[in-house]
Structures are given as structure tokens and as C-alpha cells.
Amino acid sequence: MSRFSNFNKDITFTFNDKVYMAKQGDNVSAALSINDIPYNRKTFDNKTPRSSFCHMGICFECLVQIDGVSGIQACKTQVVEGMEIKEDV
Amino acid sequence: MSNLKKDVKEYDVVIIGAGPAGIQSAVELQNHGLKIALLDDSFKLGGQIYKNVENNDTEEKRKLFQEDYYQGLALIKKLDLNSIDYISNASIWSISNLEVFYSHNNSSTKIRSKKIIIATGAMERPFPIEGWTLPGVMGATSAQIMLKESSIIKDNAVFVGTGPLFYYVISQYIDAGAKIKAIIDTTPAKNYIKAFKYLPKALLKVGYLMKGLGFLYKFKKHKIKMYNFTDVVKFEGSDNLEKISLKDGTFIDTNIAFIHNGLAPNINLQLQAGCEYEFAQKTRTINIKTDEFMQSSVDNIYVIGDGKSVRGVDTAKTEAKIASSKILRDFDKIEEEVMDKKFFAYTKELESHSYIRDFLDVLYLPHINFLSPTKDEVVVCRCEEVTFSTVKSSLEIDCKGVNSVKSFTRCGMGNCQGRFCGLTLLEIMSEKTGISIDELNYLKIRSPIKPVRIEEMANIK
Numbered sequence: 069m070s071r072f073s074n075f076n077k078d079i080t081f082t083f084n085d086k087v088y089m090a091k092q093g094d095n096v097s098a099a100l101s102i103n104d105i106p107y108n109r110k111t112f113d114n115k116t117p118r119s120s121f122c123h124m125g126i127c128f129e130c131l132v133q134i135d136g137v138s139g140i141q142a143c144k145t146q147v148v149e150g151m152e153i154k155e156d157v
Numbered sequence: 158m159s160n161l162k163k164d165v166k167e168y169d170v171v172i173i174g175a176g177p178a179g180i181q182s183a184v185e186l187q188n189h190g191l192k193i194a195l196l197d198d199s200f201k202l203g204g205q206i207y208k209n210v211e212n213n214d215t216e217e218k219r220k221l222f223q224e225d226y227y228q229g230l231a232l233i234k235k236l237d238l239n240s241i242d243y244i245s246n247a248s249i250w251s252i253s254n255l256e257v258f259y260s261h262n263n264s265s266t267k268i269r270s271k272k273i274i275i276a277t278g279a280m281e282r283p284f285p286i287e288g289w290t291l292p293g294v295m296g297a298t299s300a301q302i303m304l305k306e307s308s309i310i311k312d313n314a315v316f317v318g319t320g321p322l323f324y325y326v327i328s329q330y331i332d333a334g335a336k337i338k339a340i341i342d343t344t345p346a347k348n349y350i351k352a353f354k355y356l357p358k359a360l361l362k363v364g365y366l367m368k369g370l371g372f373l374y375k376f377k378k379h380k381i382k383m384y385n386f387t388d389v390v391k392f393e394g395s396d397n398l399e400k401i402s403l404k405d406g407t408f409i410d411t412n413i414a415f416i417h418n419g420l421a422p423n424i425n426l427q428l429q430a431g432c433e434y435e436f437a438q439k440t441r442t443i444n445i446k447t448d449e450f451m452q453s454s455v456d457n458i459y460v461i462g463d464g465k466s467v468r469g470v471d472t473a474k475t476e477a478k479i480a481s482s483k484i485l486r487d488f489d490k491i492e493e494e495v496m497d498k499k500f501f502a503y504t505k506e507l508e509s510h511s512y513i514r515d516f517l518d519v520l521y522l523p524h525i526n527f528l529s530p531t532k533d534e535v536v537v538c539r540c541e542e543v544t545f546s547t548v549k550s551s552l553e554i555d556c557k558g559v560n561s562v563k564s565f566t567r568c569g570m571g572n573c574q575g576r577f578c579g580l581t582l583l584e585i586m587s588e589k590t591g592i593s594i595d596e597l598n599y600l601k602i603r604s605p606i607k608p609v610r611i612e613e614m615a616n617i618k
Contacts, residue, residue, distance in 0.1 A: 072333060073217055074308035091307060093212070098307040106397050107292045111542055117396050119292035121539070121577075123299035124205055125198055125248075126280045126423065128540060128572035139608065144248075146200060 071102070081151040096142035096153060097123055097130045108132045108142060109156035131156040164618075168192045168242075170484060171257050171270035173249055173426065176204020177232065178276035178462030178473035184235045185481030189490040193241040194268060196259055198248050202233050204278055205298065206470055208305040221332045222305070225470075232474075251604035252430040255457060258605070258617065265613040272457045272484055275430070276477070277423045279463035282442065282523070283581045284318070284418035285530045288392025290539050297417035301326045310335040311413045315401055317390055318417035319344040320521040324372040326415070331379055338411050339382040341401070343418075345524045346386045352520035359516035366513075388524050389531075418523050420467045425574055427464065428602040431455050436595040437466060439518050441528060442580065443599050450500075451480040459484070472510045479503045529584040537585070538578040540571020548582065552589050558598050559586055572608060575600040 076091040083105055090099035097120040100108055107117035109131050120130035123143045130142035133154040142153075170186055172179045175197035183195045203210050207229025213222060214230060236243075244261060251258040256269050281296040288294065297318060303309040315338050316327050330337060359366060376383060389404035392414060401409045421442040428434060433446045433454035444466035447453050453460045459480040462473030479500060486496040530537065533546035543566045551565040559582045562568055568582060569575035575582075579600045587594035605614075 070310055070312065071308045072310065073215070094307045098303050098309055101303065101311075102307070102309055114542055116290065116542070117292050118290065118539075120295065120299065122281055122296045123302045124280070126573060126576050127296075131572070144198065144246075 079147065079149040081147050081153060083153045084155060090147050094147050096132060096145045096147050099147040100142065133157065166268045168194045168268060168270040169488060170272045170274060171196065171268060172274045172276065174204065174276035174278055174464065175199070175202045176276060176278045176462065177206060177229065177470045178477045180232050180236055181474040181477035182274050182276065182481050183241055184232065185478055186484065187237050187240045189485060191488060195241055195243045196247045196249055197245055200246055203229050205302065208302060213305060221329065248607050249426060250607045250609050252426065253604065260609055260613060263613065264616070264618060265609060266618045272459065274459045274461060274480055275427055275464060276462045277426055277464035279420040279467045280423040280576060282418045282421040283577050284416050284527060285535050285537055285581045286390055286527065287532055287535055288394065289416065290536050291392050291394050291398045293398030293412045294392050294414045294416060297323055297326045297415040300330060300415045304329060304333060312336040313338045313411060314413040314415055315339045315341060315409055315411045316415050317341040317343065319523060320417055320419040321369070321517055322420065323417040324369065328372045328375055331375060337381050339384065339409050340376060341384045341387050341390060343387050343524060343527060344521060345388065348520050348522060352516050355516035355519055359513050362513040388526050418527050419521055420463065421580060422464050422467060424464065425576060425602050425606045427453065427460055428599065429604050429606050430458055432458060432460060434599060436583070438595065440467065441522065442467065450483040451476050468510065468514055472507060475503050475506045475510060529581065529588050537581050538568040538571060540573050541567040543568040548585055549589065552586065559583060560598065560601050562586065563600060569600050574602065574606060
């Protein structure tokens with residue numbers, strides 16, 4: 069996992085209370101992905117872990133909780149400094 | 158009530174989707190004295206194909222993404238954002254009686270328009286195989302999106318699938334310096350024979366074919382392990398993708414797989430708006446029906462580009478020009494004669510774009526094993542975790558169509574609203590009941606097509 073020629077500003081965010089780094093302009097899916105965070109939610113019935121599939125707002129696999137609000141599409145949300153992200157429930 | 162009505166913003170044309178088709182429409186329609194809105198659910202102009210192009214205009218990236226991509230930049234530069242209302246990050250959740258409802262920054266707005274152009278583009282066709290819900294298994298388009306938007310590459314990924322876009326993404330990944338573990342090509346051997354008869358016409362677009370051959374040469378040159386004509390693939394792992402297994406017992410260890418089973422039109426908004434559709438046998442997708450001016454069965458709603466039928470970026474732009482000239486004529490902004498002339502020229506353009514299409518459609522039609530599941534435990538509906546065996550049992554209790562399967566099983570009832578299982582359901586239903594697939598109704602798509610908070614709905618501006 070790496071980046072090439074991205075000179076955007078570094079920012080920090082938390083996922084499940086742990087601090088991570090991302091670049092300005094990343095969406096939340098990309099920010100989780102670059103940090104190798106394995107999953108962002110578990111399914112309701114079987115509790116199987118899921119992570120972003122389509123990265124374009126269609127599959128709804130990337131749902132997370134952001135600043136206390138659940139059911140947010142990570143790939144449709146830009147990560148900002150200090151954002152508190154948690155796995156969706 | 159009358160107060161509320163007065164507040165609704167009125168437009169002459171609302172364009173939905175700011176990809177090639179949507180932007181081209183706006184460019185054609187702007188500066189004619191019409192009130193135009195361009196709504197898009199991304200942060201930036203360009204759609205998926207021209208994603209983030211405005212921020213990728215560096216010498217290094219120009220080498221990587223090549224000329225096709227930067228045509229998007231030229232197109233965006235033609236857009237006069239002072240003369241239209243461009244609303245980014247808008248999630249459109251309903252169209253009803255030429256009123257468009259969208260959510261933007263946690264609040265919903267209703268606007269009214271005399272005409273609507275829907276240009277929602279394409280999405281990944283479902284790829285219902287064992288383990289495709291495991292974290293680490295992603296659509297190949299997501300590799301490209303992360304690359305364009307955040308310059309992210311994931312090393313040691315395995316690419317699984319077929320289709321023009323599939324090879325294109327892999328090629329870009331190689332150019333970006335990514336290490337690719339293997340390519341599992343699922344294009345059926347039979348397709349090469351079937352496609353052969355369309356080759357002469359495709360040769361009229363020889364540049365396109367050469368580009369394809371160039372990709373294959375590149376894979377060879379980089380000594381990437383290729384598995385061809387694969388018809389059985391399984392993703393394995395407990396909480397995460399750990400390995401991919403093939404029919405002959407081969408295992409490939411990997412945590413990342415980018416999979417691609419071709420593209421399909423992203424149709425939920427069109428269907429919710431009431432546009433008539435058809436099952437296209439050639440591509441095995443649901444396409445939207447239109448007349449020769451791209452007007453759908455709903456008066457004043459036009460559907461263009463890959464959101465109508467997947468025919469690529471050039472066709473999308475030409476369809477935008479056709480719809481726009483008809484709309485300009487309807488508003489009396491151009492003469493009948495001018496429209497006729499334009500229409501004639503654009504129709505020729507469309508025909509020229511189509512030379513390659515039959516060849517590509519036949520060559521890259523997925524193997525039946527990847528259209529309809531072969532194993533009971535395959536997840537058909539990702540959102541509601543409905544398996545193939547559950548869908549089959551609902552057919553045994555005499556479900557007459559995909560909508561009754563949906564009621565019995567919740568297949569298609571989750572957050573994505575059938576986008577990633579609708580086509581699979583049709584395939585299963587047709588295969589198991591013997592009913593011809595084009596006689597089956599698709600899922601009934603209702604408003605809202607995206608989840609909206611009740612608070613927002615109650616306070617529509």
C-alpha cells in the first residue's frame with residue numbers, strides 16, 4: 069500500500085478512538101484503506117465484517133459512524149482534520 | 158401551501174450527473190438564456206471516468222492517465238459555471254412530476270424543471286461468486302478511483318474479471334508502479350470465436366484495438382502471472398480475504414482482489430422516475446428505452462450515456478449533444494433546420510462509435526457462472542445477506558417474479574436497493590423457472606432511491 073506524488077496536506081483522524089493519518093482530499097474510504105483498516109462495519113444478522121466495495125456511492129458497504137452520526141457513506145464523505153470515525157452499528 | 162410553492166426554484170433544464178454526458182449537455186445548453194442546474198453526487202466535476210482530473214494536471218500524471226482522461230479537463234474548461242447552477246455533493250433521491258428532490262449537506266431541497274436530463278453513468282455489474290463480500294475484495298473501478306482521487310496504489314493485488322475497463326485499470330496500475338500479483342482473466346474462450354465475425358467492423362476503429370493489444374503486451378512484458386479462461390473462482394478467508402482458489406486446486410495468497418464483471422447502467426433513478434426499460438440480451442443488462450432524441454417514455458425526461466446503455470464515453474457525449482439540440486429546439490433557441498443538421502451529423506457520429514461495440518459486447522460477455530451463482534452459499538444480496546439457496550427456496554414456494562422473491566427473502570431490500578443483486582435475481586429466476594429473461598419485470602424501484610433522514614424529508618426546502 070503506497071501513494072505516489074500526492075503532496076496534499078497531512079491530516080489526522082480517529083477510527084474507533086485510534087489516531088491515523090490521511091491526506092487532505094481523501095474520502096473516508098480511501099483514508100481507512102491507506103491505513104489498512106480491515107473493516108468499517110459488521111452486518112446486522114451474521115455480524116460478518118465488511119469494507120468498501122465500489123468506492124462510488126452505490127454499494128453502501130462503506131457505512132461508518134462519523135462524529136456520532138451512523139449510516140454515513142465513507143466514500144461520499146471527505147475526511148477532515150480531527151474527524152472521529154467509528155465502525156457502523 | 159401557496160407560499161411553499163412560490164419558494165420552489167424553477168429551472169428550464171436540470172441535468173443529473175456531472176460525468177462526460179452531463180457536462181457535455183451543460184456545455185451545449187449554457188449561454189442560450191436558459192436556466193440550468195447541474196446536480197452531481199461527487200465533490201468534483203468529471204464523474205467516475207474524469208474523476209479529479211482538475212487536480213491531476215501534472216506532467217507526471219499526464220504520462221500515467223494519458224490523453225483520454227485529459228479530454229475531460231478540456232471539456233470541464235468549456236463549462237461556464239457562471240451561467241449555470243452547479244450543485245456538487247447532491248444526493249438525488251427522487252423525481253416525481255418533473256420535480257427533483259436532493260439531499261445536500263444534511264438538508265433536502267426540491268426543485269422544479271421543464272426538462273430533466275438523467276446521466277447517472279455506469280456501475281459494476283454484480284459478480285456473485287463465493288467470498289465476494291469479504292473485506293479486501295473490491296470492484297476494479299475502486300482501484301481506479303483511489304488512484305485518481307488519492308494517488309493510492311495497493312501492491313500485490315490480484316485482478317479478477319473481464320472487460321475493456323478491466324484491462325485498462327490494470328494497465329494504469331502497472332504504469333503507476335504497482336506490483337501486481339496475478340491476473341485471473343474470466344473471458345470465456347468461446348467468446349473469442351463468437352466475436353470473430355464482428356472483427357471486420359471493429360477494425361474500422363483500429364486504434365482502439367491496438368490499445369487493447371498494447372495492454373496485453375504490457376502484462377506480458379511485466380511478467381505478470383496470468384490465468385486465462387477461468388470459470389470458477391472462490392475467495393477465501395475468515396474475516397478478510399486470505400486466498401483465491403481456482404478450479405484446478407491452484408491457490409493464490411492475497412489480501413487484495415480487484416474484481417470486475419463488466420459494467421451495467423446505474424438505473425435506479427430512471428426506474429423510480431418511471432422510465433420504461435428493457436433487458437438487453439447482448440449485454441445482459443437492464444437498459445433504458447428512449448426515442449432517437451434520447452427522450453425516455455416519461456415526457457421531458459431524457460436519459461443519456463452509460464446510464465441508458467453502456468456504450469462508452471464517446472457515445473455518451475454524442476448522446477448529450479443530440480438531447481441538447483432537441484431541447485434547444487423545444488425552447489425555440491435554435492431553428493428547426495439547425496437541429497435537423499445537427500441531428501444528422503450526430504447520428505453519423507453515433508454510428509461511428511458503434512463500430513467497436515458489438516465486438517466488445519460479445520467478447521466480454523461474462524461466463525454464465527459469473528452471471529448466476531453456482532454454489533448455494535454464494536451471497537446474492539450483499540446488504541441483506543441473502544444467499545443463492547434462500548433465493549432458490551423462495552422459487553420453490555412459487556414466487557412469480559423478482560418482486561415476490563424480494564418480499565419473501567429481503568433480497569434487494571437493503572441499503573443499495575438492488576443495485577448489486579437485481580441483475581443476478583433476474584438471471585436466477587429465468588434459469589430456474591424457464592421464463593425468458595426479457596419477459597421478467599425488474600425490481601420495483603421506489604422513492605427515496607437513497608436513504609434520507611425523516612427529519613430531512615419533513616423539512617424539504
